[in-house]
Amino acid sequence: MKQESLLSVMNLRTRFHIYEGMVTAVDGINLDVYRGETLGVVGESGCGKSVTALSILRLLASPPAEIQGTILFGGVNLLDLNLDEIRRIRGNAISMIFQEPMTSLNPVLTIGEQISEAIRLHQGVARQEAWSKAVEMLQMVQIPSPEMRVHEYPHQLSGGMRQRAMIAMALSCHPRLLLADEPTTALDVTIQAQIVDLMERLKEEFETSIVLITHNLGLIAEMAKRVLVMYVGKVVEEAPVEDLFQEPLHPYTQGLLESIPWIGKKLKTGRRQLQEIPGMVPSLLEMPEGCRFHPRCSRAMNICSKEEPPLVQKDGRRVLCWLWA
Amino acid sequence: MTETIQPQAWRNQRSADSQFKRNWAKLRRNKAALFGGILILIYLITALLAPVIFPGSPSAPNLSRSLERPSFANPLGTDELGRSILGRVIYGSRVSLLIAIGVVFVGLLVGVPLGLVSGYYGGKVDFGIQRITDTLLAFPGFLLALGLVSVLGVGLKNTIISVGISMVPIYIRLVRGCTLSVREQTYVEAARAVGTRDRTILLRHILPNVMIPITIQTSLGMGMGILSAAALGFLGLGVQPPTPEWGAMLGSGRAYLFHAPHVATFPGIAIFLAVLGFNLAGDGLRDVLDPRFRL
Numbered sequence: 288m289k290q291e292s293l294l295s296v297m298n299l300r301t302r303f304h305i306y307e308g309m310v311t312a313v314d315g316i317n318l319d320v321y322r323g324e325t326l327g328v329v330g331e332s333g334c335g336k337s338v339t340a341l342s343i344l345r346l347l348a349s350p351p352a353e354i355q356g357t358i359l360f361g362g363v364n365l366l367d368l369n370l371d372e373i374r375r376i377r378g379n380a381i382s383m384i385f386q387e388p389m390t391s392l393n394p395v396l397t398i399g400e401q402i403s404e405a406i407r408l409h410q411g412v413a414r415q416e417a418w419s420k421a422v423e424m425l426q427m428v429q430i431p432s433p434e435m436r437v438h439e440y441p442h443q444l445s446g447g448m449r450q451r452a453m454i455a456m457a458l459s460c461h462p463r464l465l466l467a468d469e470p471t472t473a474l475d476v477t478i479q480a481q482i483v484d485l486m487e488r489l490k491e492e493f494e495t496s497i498v499l500i501t502h503n504l505g506l507i508a509e510m511a512k513r514v515l516v517m518y519v520g521k522v523v524e525e526a527p528v529e530d531l532f533q534e535p536l537h538p539y540t541q542g543l544l545e546s547i548p549w550i551g552k553k554l555k556t557g558r559r560q561l562q563e564i565p566g567m568v569p570s571l572l573e574m575p576e577g578c579r580f581h582p583r584c585s586r587a588m589n590i591c592s593k594e595e596p597p598l599v600q601k602d603g604r605r606v607l608c609w610l611w612a
Numbered sequence: 613m614t615e616t617i618q619p620q621a622w623r624n625q626r627s628a629d630s631q632f633k634r635n636w637a638k639l640r641r642n643k644a645a646l647f648g649g650i651l652i653l654i655y656l657i658t659a660l661l662a663p664v665i666f667p668g669s670p671s672a673p674n675l676s677r678s679l680e681r682p683s684f685a686n687p688l689g690t691d692e693l694g695r696s697i698l699g700r701v702i703y704g705s706r707v708s709l710l711i712a713i714g715v716v717f718v719g720l721l722v723g724v725p726l727g728l729v730s731g732y733y734g735g736k737v738d739f740g741i742q743r744i745t746d747t748l749l750a751f752p753g754f755l756l757a758l759g760l761v762s763v764l765g766v767g768l769k770n771t772i773i774s775v776g777i778s779m780v781p782i783y784i785r786l787v788r789g790c791t792l793s794v795r796e797q798t799y800v801e802a803a804r805a806v807g808t809r810d811r812t813i814l815l816r817h818i819l820p821n822v823m824i825p826i827t828i829q830t831s832l833g834m835g836m837g838i839l840s841a842a843a844l845g846f847l848g849l850g851v852q853p854p855t856p857e858w859g860a861m862l863g864s865g866r867a868y869l870f871h872a873p874h875v876a877t878f879p880g881i882a883i884f885l886a887v888l889g890f891n892l893a894g895d896g897l898r899d900v901l902d903p904r905f906r907l
Contacts, residue, residue: 385798386798393821396816408808408809457805
């Protein structure tokens with residue numbers, strides 16, 4: 288079954304000019320997001336997940352950032368648009384929510400002012416109408432007594448409510464794609480569950496596709512349909528979520544899954560300790576030769592340190608590893 | 613009436629109130645700031661009600677009574693032209709208030725937009741603006757004002773413009789610095805992510821968040837402005853006679869310092885108290901409003 292691709296990122300490369308030289312934060316990644324699906328993107332801190340999202344919306348200041356490749360959204364390459372055109376897409380067709388609900392709302396403006404600003408910007412409606420739409424959106428994200436909350440300032444809301452307000456703001460123009468950059472990381476577990484439910488429900492309601500960026504594999508298992516695993520700027524594995532959890536192909540993915548504590552799980556090795564991935568994420572300035580993961584890989588072979596691994600297609604999955612070549 | 617108010621609204625009402633009350637209580641406990649505030653208040657009342665407090669003309673000479681010592685008829689004595697020093701000090705407060713407001717207005721009008729743009733856009737724009745700022749800051753503020761007056765000429769308007777411009781680099785630096793830190797906040801990124809225009813981001817999202825340091829600097833700047841304008845007046849390069857201006861009064865009183873010291877003393881005290889008031893109030897505001905000092 289061939290689905291229609293909403294967003295298609297091809298060979299995206301984002302580099303930053305910094306004092307020490309040039310760092311490549313995202314190195315030639317490809318991804319497709321289909322209509323109405325949730326694509327999970329996982330990886331360690333600094334692997335380029337957020338930079339990918341920011342590159343899609345062209346939110347990185349340039350210079351120092353330099354974005355190459357193709358980002359097709361509805362048949363248009365976002366990288367070709369001028370500033371005015373990309374601004375019309377931001378918040379309208381593609382929205383983004385951020386990790387820190389505590390700081391992603393402006394402390395000096397009321398919730399209503401901030402949400403209606405986005406609505407007025409893209410829908411060209413009158414102040415009054417935008418305001419009532421803001422109330423409506425707050426209702427939609429299940430904030431109690433929205434007509435009162437809309438007059439409040441961010442400091443009067445709890446973390447969970449602020450994230451709801453952020454979601455309300457992001458979805459206020461019914462975007463076709465939502466980039467959720469660690470939407471639940473700063474929240475405690477019960478609130479996380481509520482936010483997940485909320486996003487699921489809104490996805491159905493607005494038929495929004497979601498790119499879910501996180502390092503929380505539990506969240507991925509809950510929400511995503513397909514998963515991309517990223518490691519220092521490259522996609523190392525792409526698979527449907529069930530396959531990924533059942534049979535991870537890339538040693539890095541295997542390591543990630545083994546480093547999660549499961550209640551009642553028997554450890555294969557017989558050790559009583561939790562497995563970890565040895566070593567450290569390499570510095571973007573001193574990338575190892577060959578496969579970027581080989582210094583930390585338990586199954587590294589000779590070739591891994593010499594040549595870059597090929598992208599292997601296997602039963603509708605993709606993996607970047609010599610093991611499967 | 614309480615039953616008609618919903619609990620939520622009541623709570624927020626209270627929290628907004630208590631924020632203000634907390635700040636006010638803090639300001640009141642700060643005796644120096646309170647004293648500064650009282651000085652400014654007296655100064656404002658004097659300036660606004662000058663014709664009521666002193667019904668006569670401050671500039672009409674009466675040579676038969678020149679250089680009289682303080683007496684019941686002239687509480688602060690008279691100057692070399694027999695004009696009441698009390699009257700001139702009272703009317704002088706109007707001139708210096710005009711200068712204080714005008715000077716910070718010029719400083720804010722030019723400095724704040726340049727600082728915002730410089731901090732927000734960075735890069736070449738920032739570089740350009742900052743090199744100009746560096747150049748202006750290389751001169752001591754007063755010297756800069758002096759130089760500008762020599763180009764523009766004397767008078768009230770030119771005094772305000774020159775002293776105002778000498779203050780512009782201070783505002784540019786201050787606003788730029790604050791903008792740099794606010795620019796990195798997630799809510800600015802979030803505003804950009806919903807497609808907000810740069811102008812809207814600057815005016816609605818960044819400016820209100822840098823208002824506190826601007827407010828503090830404005831209070832301090834008024835004191836500085838009065839002082840610089842008075843110094844220009846003292847040198848005869850500021851507001852010209854017969855307009856009663858404290859600095860000019862001080863300058864003309866200098867000649868009689870030995871046999872009629874009151875001529876120079878009282879305008880000097882007036883300058884001192886006004887500047888002290890603005891500085892104490894500015895410091896007090898900083899203590900209350902600056903989050904770095906908040907416990």
